[in-house]
Amino acid sequence: MKNNIWTIMKKELARFFGDKRLVFTTILLPGLMIYIIYSLMGDGMANLYGPKADYVGKGYAINCTEPEKALLAGVPLEIEDIDIAQKDEVIEEIKSKDKDFLIIFPDGFIRAVEEYDITTGEEAPGVELYYNSTNTDSSAVVQGIMDSLNNYEDSIANKFDINKGKEAYDCASKEDMAGMTLAMILPFLLLTFLYSGCIAVTPESIAGEKERGTIATLLVTPLKRSHLALGKIFSLCIITFLAAVSSFLGTVLSMPKLMGAGTDGVSMDIYKPLDFVLVFVIIVTTVLVMVGVLSIISAFSKSVKEAGTASGPLVVVIMLVGMSSMFDSVSAKLPWHYMIPLYNSANCFKQIFSFDYSMTNVLICIVSNIVVSGILTLVLTKLFDSEKVMFAK
Amino acid sequence: MEELLNVNGLSKTFILSSKQQQKEKTKDKKKVAVDKLSFKAYKGEVFGLLGPNGAGKTTTLRMLATLIKPDSGDAILDGHSVVKEPEKVRGAIGFLTTELKLEEFFTPNYLYDFFSELHGVKPEVRDARKKKIFERFGIDRFSEVKVANLSTGMKQKTSIAVSLAHDPDIIIFDEPTNGLDVLTAKTVTDFLLELKEEGKTIIISTHIFNLIEKICDRVGIIINGRMVVCDSLEAVKNGKTLEDAFFDIYKETVGEDEV
Numbered sequence: 001m002k003n004n005i006w007t008i009m010k011k012e013l014a015r016f017f018g019d020k021r022l023v024f025t026t027i028l029l030p031g032l033m034i035y036i037i038y039s040l041m042g043d044g045m046a047n048l049y050g051p052k053a054d055y056v057g058k059g060y061a062i063n064c065t066e067p068e069k070a071l072l073a074g075v076p077l078e079i080e081d082i083d084i085a086q087k088d089e090v091i092e093e094i095k096s097k098d099k100d101f102l103i104i105f106p107d108g109f110i111r112a113v114e115e116y117d118i119t120t121g122e123e124a125p126g127v128e129l130y131y132n133s134t135n136t137d138s139s140a141v142v143q144g145i146m147d148s149l150n151n152y153e154d155s156i157a158n159k160f161d162i163n164k165g166k167e168a169y170d171c172a173s174k175e176d177m178a179g180m181t182l183a184m185i186l187p188f189l190l191l192t193f194l195y196s197g198c199i200a201v202t203p204e205s206i207a208g209e210k211e212r213g214t215i216a217t218l219l220v221t222p223l224k225r226s227h228l229a230l231g232k233i234f235s236l237c238i239i240t241f242l243a244a245v246s247s248f249l250g251t252v253l254s255m256p257k258l259m260g261a262g263t264d265g266v267s268m269d270i271y272k273p274l275d276f277v278l279v280f281v282i283i284v285t286t287v288l289v290m291v292g293v294l295s296i297i298s299a300f301s302k303s304v305k306e307a308g309t310a311s312g313p314l315v316v317v318i319m320l321v322g323m324s325s326m327f328d329s330v331s332a333k334l335p336w337h338y339m340i341p342l343y344n345s346a347n348c349f350k351q352i353f354s355f356d357y358s359m360t361n362v363l364i365c366i367v368s369n370i371v372v373s374g375i376l377t378l379v380l381t382k383l384f385d386s387e388k389v390m391f392a393k
Numbered sequence: 394m395e396e397l398l399n400v401n402g403l404s405k406t407f408i409l410s411s412k413q414q415q416k417e418k419t420k421d422k423k424k425v426a427v428d429k430l431s432f433k434a435y436k437g438e439v440f441g442l443l444g445p446n447g448a449g450k451t452t453t454l455r456m457l458a459t460l461i462k463p464d465s466g467d468a469i470l471d472g473h474s475v476v477k478e479p480e481k482v483r484g485a486i487g488f489l490t491t492e493l494k495l496e497e498f499f500t501p502n503y504l505y506d507f508f509s510e511l512h513g514v515k516p517e518v519r520d521a522r523k524k525k526i527f528e529r530f531g532i533d534r535f536s537e538v539k540v541a542n543l544s545t546g547m548k549q550k551t552s553i554a555v556s557l558a559h560d561p562d563i564i565i566f567d568e569p570t571n572g573l574d575v576l577t578a579k580t581v582t583d584f585l586l587e588l589k590e591e592g593k594t595i596i597i598s599t600h601i602f603n604l605i606e607k608i609c610d611r612v613g614i615i616i617n618g619r620m621v622v623c624d625s626l627e628a629v630k631n632g633k634t635l636e637d638a639f640f641d642i643y644k645e646t647v648g649e650d651e652v
Contacts, residue, residue: 007510015498213494217555220458220493221511222484387461 004223008231009238012205016239026200026239030193031246035254042257057141059101060090067110071152075144079103094130100138102130103145113156175270176355182255183354187346188322189251190244194283195318197243198290202236203307206298210390225384229295229377236291237284244283275352278362282352285369286345290318292376299383302392318342325350338364341372397563397594398434398457402466403427405452426452428618429466434596434611436562439589441609441626442598443639449618450598451490454567457596458488470563484512487556490567497541501532501551504540505558512559519558526554530580546577553581564588565596570604582607602635614639616646 017023056076061068062084069079082090084104093099105127106112112125127149131142163169172180209215218228294311301307321342324330332338332347344365351357383389405427409417417424427449434440442450455461457468459479467474473481495504505527509519527533530550540548549569557564569585570578585595585608599605605612606626612635613623622629622642630638 004511007507011507014503015496018498209496212496213492214496216460217493217495218511219460220483220486220488221508222480222513223511224480391461 004227005231005234008218008223008228009235012232012235013238016201016235026197027242027246030196030243031248031250034247034250038251038254038258042254055137055140057100057137057144059094059099059103059141060086061103061105062087063105063107063109064103065110068105072145072148074148075141077141077145091130094132094138097132097135097138100131100135100141101145102128104128104130178270179354183350184326186251186353187325187349188319190248190283190349191286191318191322191342191346193247193251194240194244194287194290195315196247197240198236198287198294199308199311199315200243201239202291202294203298203301203304203311205232205236206295207301207307208304210299210301211303215390219384219390226377226381228384229380233288233291233295233373233377233380236295237287240287240291241284244287271353275355278352278357279349281366282345282348282362282369285366285373286342288373289341289345289369289376292373292380295380296376296383299380299389321346332361335361335364338362339368341369344368394435394438396433397436398432398440398468398470398596400430400432400453400457400466400468403430403453403456403463403468404465405449405456405461405463425618427456427463430615430618430620431466432613432620432623434563434594436594437589437592438610439585439595439597439608441605441612442596442615443600443602443605443612443635444598444615445643446600448615450615451492451567452618453615454488454490454565454596454598455492457482457565458486458490459483460488484559485561485563487559487561487564488567489552489556489565489569491571492567493552493556495540495548495552495555498539500537500539501527501543501554502536504551504555508555509558514559522558522560523554526557529584530554546573549573549577549581553584561593563594563596567598568600569597570599570601602639606630606635614642616643621646 016026056078058078059080060082061079062082064079064081072079087102087104090099090102094102106125109125109127116122116124118124129142129145132138206215209218219225293314294307297310297314298307301310324343325346331350332340332343338344338347338361348357348362348365351361404425407413407424407426409419409422409424413424414420414422430449430453432440442453444450452461456463456475457470459475459482463476467476469475470482471485473485475482499507502523505523506519509523514522524533527536530553532547532550532554535543535547540551543551549572553566553569566585570581573581582604585597588595589608595608597604597609609626611623611625612629614621614629626635629635629642633641
């Protein structure tokens with residue numbers, strides 16, 4: 001009977017991998033969807049914050065003489081001069097997104113600015129700029145106009161500069177910056193992906209078998225309850241791990257596109273092989289804990305639906321724990337913090353991704369996860385042996 | 394005669410949920426399902442448990458199969474105690490009940506191999522047994538069809554084959570012909586007779602008097618969790634049909650008004 005753990009594992013894996021639809025929806029689809037959605041989000045955000053490369057802003061101006069036009073020379077614009085009487089009519093065109101802007105300079109703007117004395121307390125010459133914030137192109141063009149005018153204002157009132165030279169004043173390396181970004185996002189995503197993989201297969205494997213009466217068929221064989229528990233947990237871990245790897249790859253491959261607008265060069269090649277090994281081991285032990293918890297919830301449930309409902313609060317816990325990596329104030333600081341399941345994994349992921357981990361804490365996390373999953377397996381074994389739990393009506 | 398089964402004072406009480414209390418139409422929070430039940434079965438005999446619904450037949454068989462634990466008493470199957478050595482008992486018996494289902498995703502062929510492996514049957518022995526029993530039941534015609542696509546009769550034949558994959562000496566079948574068409578029921582009945590001829594000890598529970606009369610050597614009648622009669626088939630019948638004998642015993646036990 002020594003091989004019965006492997007016999008159960010083979011059956012569970014045959015059940016899963018024999019169902020092509022299940023393999024596609026549990027393993028391939030999450031990674032694919034994450035890649036597509038994150039890439040589209042990245043492209044969308046890039047388009048949101050910048051106009052098309054060759055876009056020329058079209059709008060109107062009042063009192064815009066050659067000196068004023070020279071101020072806006074850096075922005076590709078087609079400006080049509082109009083009279084103040086046409087203002088309302090032009091604003092309607094901006095509302096309907098037919099034109100991008102209307103800029104109104106006071107008469108003799110350049111001269112008025114040059115003569116303005118801040119010490120008099122009088123109101124400074126004002127420029128009015130009408131635009132439509134729901135029109136991406138209009139917003140981007142207006143931002144360009146504002147930047148040009150602000151530059152002009154800076155140039156006439158400049159008293160001092162900060163970091164004007166071309167030195168690298170920020171001492172953080174590119175890797176540190178990218179690592180910090182990844183360390184904030186990836187722990188949350190990883191825990192969420194791992195949980196998604198677990199919830200997709202665990203209730204079906206345990207509560208589903210109870211619901212269909214197939215687990216009783218196993219329980220009348222000489223199979224040890226501990227072998228049944230271990231066979232189920234190991235096979236579910238393999239499936240969950242594959243689902244998590246798919247989601248992780250989808251995230252990593254789409255990360256440069258997703259983060260491309262804000263951070264230059266966010267990619268996983270900044271990490272060493274040891275970092276990946278540690279992440280791998282923590283993922284595996286975290287999956288053991290998650291599968292263990294969900295297996296126990298499923299063993300108590302009479303149906304897959306009931307198991308899904310009962311697992312609801314666990315989603316909230318996992319999301320909160322995952323989000324803890326985004327805030328330094330709730331980060332793990334003491335060694336015993338790394339004994340708390342899930343919280344320890346989130347913190348270790350964060351520290352590994354930000355190149356700031358202690359091997360002792362990582363080891364405490366791994367050992368703690370293994371011990372906790374061992375206890376959960378014992379509990380599951382007891383539940384498989386309990387007629388009240390297995391045959392509850 | 395070699396004693397293969399000795400049931401001694403087996404008792405089981407269930408705690409009823411409020412839902413179950415409503416279903417059972419009782420205010421009692423406990424239900425005595427089996428009450429100090431004792432009987433024996435010998436090598437090569439077929440022992441039939443007869444009784445109305447809720448009498449405790451299935452609970453008794455589930456305790457013998459170690460699916461549930463007795464509150465008191467014990468049963469020794471092939472020298473192993475259901476209380477102290479449940480794994481050894483499970484290895485010694487073949488158990489079949491409508492409560493046990495086969496995973497619908499798999500084929501009879503896969504399931505037979507899987508359960509053989511769980512019982513530690515060597516592949517060469519397994520293949521020879523599988524060929525024989527699959528041919529006997531005609532399972533070889535649908536051995537690669539998923540259980541989900543099989544008829545009730547085909548599923549029952551597959552369940553019987555799978556439950557006997559390890560060639561057990563004691564076979565415990567709960568309502569083996571329930572819900573089957575007449576042809577499949579006859580195949581199952583004939584097969585049980587063949588197993589009897591092979592020297593297997595068979596314990597069955599059923600409502601079907603005809604099945605008991607056809608295959609059983611001895612009969613135990615359970616009413617309200619108690620064994621009220623346990624004797625040879627002829628002694629129980631006492632010159633009447635089994636059906637008439639059963640109703641006479643039932644009236645005597647619960648009273649005329651309850652019938």
